Amino acid sequence: MPKHSHPSLFEKSEQTSPPRTYTRQGLVVREVKCKSLLNRSPISEYSFNPYTGCANGCVYCYARFMQRFHPHEEPWGKFVDVKINAAEVLARQLRRLRPGRVFTCSVCDGWQSLERRYKITRRCCRMLLEAGFGLNILTKSELVLRDLDIFQGQDVRLGVTITNPDESQARLWEPKASSVWARLKVLRQAKAAGLTTTVMFGPLLPGISDTRQALHKLFTLAAEADVDRIYTDTLNPRPRVWPSVRQLLKRKWPTLYDHYQRVLFDRAFRASYQRKLNTRIRRTAEQLGFADRLLGT
Ligand code: SF4
Structure with a gap:
């Protein structure tokens, strides 16, 4: 659900080896590792994005700008990078961050189709709530x-x-x-x-x-x-x-x-x-x- 951006959204991943990549119903999926997950956000206090890219593929999507910083050969809506270490990175960040409201999510839909399989958004939401953070969720998915x-x-x-x-x-x-x-x-x-x-x-x-x-x-x-x-x-x-x-x-x-x-x-x-x-x-x-x-x- 794209609204605004933050510099740390543009960080390169900490990937050292080529990510596991597969294609599923025309969608190119890559399992990547991120360096940070929870960002400061101008909409809420924080936001997080467990995925880079969004399979919903909305025609008017503002998050298309992400492709400038995370170039992909595939057009918007046809690739998703899954941050497979998101929960581990979040656990590390939660040790030092003051609780606040978290916009979920700012440049992807946290409940897009791949979430059914990976459950990363679910895991991160649970961790945030247990740590005393509040969630402002915006999605287009009944998942x-x-x-x-x-x-x-x-x-x-x-x-x-x-x-x-x-x-x-x-x-x-x-x-x-x-x-x-x-x-x-x-x-x-x-x-x-x-x-x-x-x-x-x-x-x-x-x-x-x-x-x-x-x-x-x-x-x-x-x-x-x-x-x-x-x-x-x-x-x-x-x-x-x-x-x-x-x-x-x-x-x-x-x-x-x-x-x-x-x-x-x-x-x-x-x-x-x-x-x-x-x-x-x-x-x-x-x-x-x-x-x-x-x-x-
Ligand atoms: S649901 Fe996904 S594709 Fe649609 S506007 Fe939100 S981030 Fe963009």
């Missing part, structure tokens, strides 16, 4: 429900990202993420388990999921799941995002192509777009009685 047993009764805010209420459109933008329906199930079950729940509506896609109708649908879904905290985000012109967004637009929404260019690259247009979008978001939240749960807009 996170596997770990409710370790979250229950702990300082955990469990959130999912939803960018579009339409399942078939979401599949185009987030090819390997769980369905929207499954993500809503995560919110409902987390709430029933007594956790604070969060939904991130973003990035809202101009002309697709930022419309009055789509926002109404999104906030209605949030109301049905009785979500505690709602955030929104706008599509950003982060490095490497536009080429993949452009490709999908040309294929599926050619009439929106010029609009996206203006939203992303015309400074004055973008400022006005952002103001109008914020107004639509706030009005929708008010109509559905959710204004007090809308944060940061």
Whole structure:
């Protein structure tokens, strides 16, 4: 769930021999060793990423910038480096770090498909909670429900990202993420388990999921799941995002192509777009009685 970066994300691994590499359903997987895991983060106090790369392969993913620092031959979404020594490294770091909130995760989905096999995110979450840290989780995977047993009764805010209420459109933008329906199930079950729940509506896609109708649908879904905290985000012109967004637009929404260019690259247009979008978001939240749960807009 990419949001921000930190210099230690760019550290080279401490790999001394070639990593074990295999291919699984078109995904190139490498088992690597990391030097540090828990980073200082501008979003929470800390963040950690047990994987480099994300098999969810979202078209708008901001974490694509990671490829500048961790070059891979494969395109984004087609490789994942698994930090197989993550728990050992975390144990070492926990001996000297003051507890705080940990954003889980900032440049990958901690519950992407490989986590079913490796259980690294689960192990690290357990260690962090036992050491007195709190977790701010953001995922697009229903696999996170596997770990409710370790979250229950702990300082955990469990959130999912939803960018579009339409399942078939979401599949185009987030090819390997769980369905929207499954993500809503995560919110409902987390709430029933007594956790604070969060939904991130973003990035809202101009002309697709930022419309009055789509926002109404999104906030209605949030109301049905009785979500505690709602955030929104706008599509950003982060490095490497536009080429993949452009490709999908040309294929599926050619009439929106010029609009996206203006939203992303015309400074004055973008400022006005952002103001109008914020107004639509706030009005929708008010109509559905959710204004007090809308944060940061
Ligand atoms: S879930 Fe999507 S947006 Fe988040 S890190 Fe993975 S590919 Fe990027």
